[in-house]
Amino acid sequence: MELVSQILFGLLNGVTWGILLALISSGLNVIFGLLGIVNVAHGSFYMVGAYLAWLITTQLGSFWLALFLAPLIVGMLGILAEFILKPVEQNHTLSVLGTFGVTLALQGSALTIWGGAPKRLSAPVGWKFSLFGTGYSYYRIIAAAISLITLICLWFLLERTDVGLKFRAVQEDPELSVAAGIRVPLVYSLGFGLGAALAGLSGALVAPTVSITPEMGLRIFAIVFLIVIAGGLGRIWNAVLFAIVFSVVRGLLTTFFNPTAALIATFVLVLVFLLLRKNLPTSRG
Amino acid sequence: MSGGSKRYLMKAVASSVAVTSIGVLPLFLGRFQVVLLTEVIIWGVFALSFNLIYGYTGMLSFGQSMFFGAGAYILTYGIIWEFGLPLSLVMVALGGALLGLIVGAVAVRVRGAKFFLVTLVGAILFHLIALDNRWLTGGDDGLLVPLQFRGITENFYLIYGFGLFVGLVTFAIVKSPVGLVFRMIKGDRERAELLGYWTDGYRILSFAIGGAIAALAGGLYGYTTGFVSADFFHWSYSADAVVWTVLGGSGTIAGPFVGAALLTFIREVLSSTWGVVYPVLVGLLLVGLVLGFPDGVVGLLGRISSRYSDKKGADGG
C-alpha cells in the first residue's frame, strides 16, 4: 500500500509540475520554435519572474498582483534584450553567445542584489488536502490550472488568429513577409516579448513552490530546451505532452532513487530519445 | 620579401617576445602575482581547448567542463595511487581524449542549436553525477591531492613549460592538413563533405584533441591547488572558457591566453569590494563583443597592424 500511494503521489506531482514545465517551454517554443531565435536567456527570464514574485509579494503584499506584474516586466525586459541583440538574432552561434551574455548579466545581477542564499515564498493559498496521509497543497493544483488556461489562450492566439501565421511567415520567408506588408522587426520584438512574458509568468507561478536562487535559470533552460526539441519545434501540445512525460518519469524515479539520481536518469532518457529519433520533425502544423 | 611572409615573421617575433617576457616575469613579481600568473596560464590552456573546437572547427560546445573535471579527478587518483606526475598526466590526456571521442560521437549526431544543447546537458549531467557519487568524487567536499610541498616558482615553471608545449602542439595541429580540414568544416560543413571529407569523423577528432587538452588543464589546476571537488564539473567552467576565448580572439592561439589574462586582471582590480558585479560585467562584455568585436582582442590587433603595414607598403611603393 505504501508503494502504491507513493507512486500515485509521484504521478500527481509529475502531472502538476509537468503542466507548469509546459508553460515555461511554451515561451521558448514561441521564441525558438516559431521565430527561430536561439534564446539561452529564457531560463533567466524565468528566474527573474520568480524573484519579482518574491519581491512584489513581500513589498506590496499581494501575490496575485505579482502574478500580473511579473510577466509584464519580464516581457519588457525581453523586448529590450531582443532590441539589443537584433543584429545577430539570425545567426545561431552569435545569438547563443549573445543571449548567454544576457544570462550571465541577469544571473549576476540577481546575485549582486539578492545574494546567493535561496529565497522562499509561502504559498498564497495555504490549504492542503490530505492525500495518502501526506498533505498536498491546493496551490499546486491552482498553479497548474492557471498554466493550462494560459496554454489554451496561447494555442488560440497562435492557431486561431493571424498572429501565429505572421510568426511562421517571418521565419520561413522574411522577404515575402515584408512584401506582404508584415512589419518583420515588430513581429520579432513582440514575439520575443511574448515568449519572455510567458517565462516571467511561469517563474512567478513556480516561485511559491521552489527555492528561488540566481542559478535556477540555466538548469531549467536545459530541460525546457530538451522538451521543445523533443516535442517538435513550434508544436505547443506536443511540448505539453513531453513536459508531462518528463516530469512524471522524474517524479516516479524519485520514489525509487534520490532526487539527483532521478534527474540524471531522466536527462539520460530524454537524451537517448532525442538521439535515437532520426529526422526530428521540423515541419510545423 | 613578400607581404605575407613579412607578416608571418612579425608574428613569430612578437610571439617569441611575449612568451619570453612571461617566462621572466616571476623574477619581478610577488608570490601572489606568481600564483595568479600560473592560474592564468592554466585557464589559457583550458580556453585553448575550447578554441580548437569552436574557433577552429566551428562547433559551439558547452561541454568543456566535463573534460576539465574528469582530468582533475584522473590526476588526483593518479597521485593517490602513486603513479607519479608524468604517468598521471599521460593518463589524464588519454582519458580526456577518450571522453572527447565518446562525447563527440554523441554530439555530432545533432546540428546547430541542438548541438549546443546536447553539450550543455552533458555538462549538467556530469556535474550531477559527480555530486551524486560521493564515494568517488567526495561530492561538494571534494578530495585532497596528496602532494609534497613545492615552491610557487617551481610550480609556475612547470605550468609555464606545459602551457608552451600545449600551445606549440595546438599550433602544429591547426597548421597541419588536419587543421585545414577543421577550418574548412568551420567555414561550411556541407561543402567540406561534398569535397569528400568525412566531416563527422574530423569533428569527433577535434573533440578528442580538445578533450585531452581540457583534461590536462583540469589536472594541472587540481595539481596546483591541491584540491578537487565535484564543482570542477560545474558548467560555469565551460562558460569561462567561452568568454575568455571570445574576448581574446577565437581562431587564434594567443587569444584564449589573452582573454584569460584580461579577465583575471579585471577580477583582481575589482577585488572583493566590487567582486559581486564581476559576473554582470562579464555578461555585458560578452553581449558587446558579439555585437561589435566578434574577432576579439587579438583579431582587432591583427586588423589594426595589417592596416598599418598595408598603408606603409602603399606609401613605400
Place this chain on the structure above:
Amino acid sequence: MKELLVTRGLGLEIDRKNIIRDVDTSLAVGEIKGVMGPNGAGKSTFLRLLAGELCPTSGEIALRGEDMTSKPAREFNKSGISYVSQRPGPFPDLTVEENVRGAVQRGSLFSRRSVRSKVDTLVDLIGIQAKLGLSARELSYGEMRTLDVGMALASEPVLLLADEPTAGVSGDVADEIITLLKGLCRSNDGRRFGLDGLIFVEHDKGTVFHLADRVGFLREGRFVVEGSPEEVRENRAVVQYLAEHGVD
C-alpha cells in the same frame, strides 16, 4: 556506347510536392550534356541529386554501373563525381591556396609533395597564381567561380556537374570558364584533370547549344525532350520557351 552515368526512375518529393519526377537519363563516356528549362523546373535540384547533396525519394543513380543512390555525399566525390554549386563555394576565410590545397589533399593527406605538385598544376590550369595569398572573400565573383571549377577538379573526377558556372560572370571570364570546361572534356589524352563527362545547367541558350553534345529540356521535374542540340531546338515546347525568353 559505354554509359558513364545512368538514372532510373529518379524522383524527389518534399512536402508532398514532386520536385523531380521519374527521370530516366544517361550520359555516355566523353559526353557533354546541357540542362535547360524554365525557373523552378528542378534543374538545380536534379544536379544536387546527382552530386549526392540531396537524397532521392525514389529511383536510383549508378556511376559506371556502381549503385550510388544511398551513399553519403562524400562517397560521390570519392567515386569521381564533382560538383560546382550554383552559389560560389570557396571557403571565404581561407586563402586561395588553402582552398585549393583543402580540395586536393583529401586523397593524400600526409604526402606533402604530391599535394604540392597537384596544387601547382591546378593553379596553373585555372590561372590564379597571382591571388594565392588572398583570402577567398577578396576575390571577384568571376575569380570565385573559376576557383570553384578548380576545386571541383582537385579530386580528379570522371564526371563534373556544374550549376550555372558562368551566371553573373562577365563575358571574358565566362568564355574562359567555358573554354576550360570544353578543353577538359575534349582533350582527354593523358592530361591531368581530364573529364569523362560533364553535365551543366545553364540559362544562356547560346552556351548550351554551343557547348553540349546532348541537351535536355527540363520542365516541372521531368525531361520533356532530350537529344542533340538540333533536335531539341526544333521541339515545340522548347521553341515556345525560347520565344518567351528571347531567342539567341
